[in-house]
Amino acid sequence: MSKILDLAKNFEQTSNEQAKNTEKAVSNEFKEHEQRLIDLLNENEQVIKTAIQEQNKRILQTTLKTWGIVALAIIMTLAVAWGALAYQGDRIQSNLDEIATQEARIALLSEKGGKIELQQCIDKKNRKRLCIPMNKDAGAFGNGSLMIPMGY
Structure with a gap:
């Protein structure tokens, strides 16, 4: 019976070692898999950041163009308005x-x-x-044929 007991102990010890080795192998594989996933996630994160930065650059360029056109339109409108006001x-x-x-001429004509x-x-x-x-109250002049007109 001692041989069976020895075999059982030997089997248990071998099984425990195999379990530990399997656990270490699975743990190592899991860590490698986890590291690959982290690397892929970091790579994807970088790709997404780059895409966002490029999109922001395009949006900034579009915004600057739009505001440039608006500013140009405002400046042109102000220039046209200034020209109209100057005219x-x-x-x-x-x-x-x-x-x-004309008022000077009217004053001169009124005097005359x-x-x-x-x-x-x-x-x-x-x-x-x-x-x-004719203003007959002012009298006649010359040989009587000249008179002063009314309003003079």
């Missing part, structure tokens, strides 16, 4: 100059009888004639 300002100044000239009202009259021969009202 209108020039026109207003020229109109003000013309009004000042510009307030005289001209009317159309029909004479005895049924012709249209230019007439002015």
Whole structure:
């Protein structure tokens, strides 16, 4: 019986060693597999980071182009508005100059009888004639044929 006991002990010892060896082999394989997965994950992480960076660069370029176009449109609009305002300002100044000239002429004409009202009259021969009202209160001059017009 001692041979069976020795065989059993020997078998148990061999089984325990095989179990330990199997456990170590499985553990080593598991660690290698785990390391390969970690390496793959790191590689994928790097690929994804690179893709995100490239996408961000494209988005930045697109955004800069868009804002550049918007800024250019705003600048062009301001330039056109400034041109229109400059043109209108020039026109207003020229109109003000013309009004000042006309007011000076009106003042000069007023001094020289510009307030005289001209009317159309029909004479005895049924012709249209230019007439002015006369200020008879001012009297006659010369040989009596000259009089001062109304409004002068």
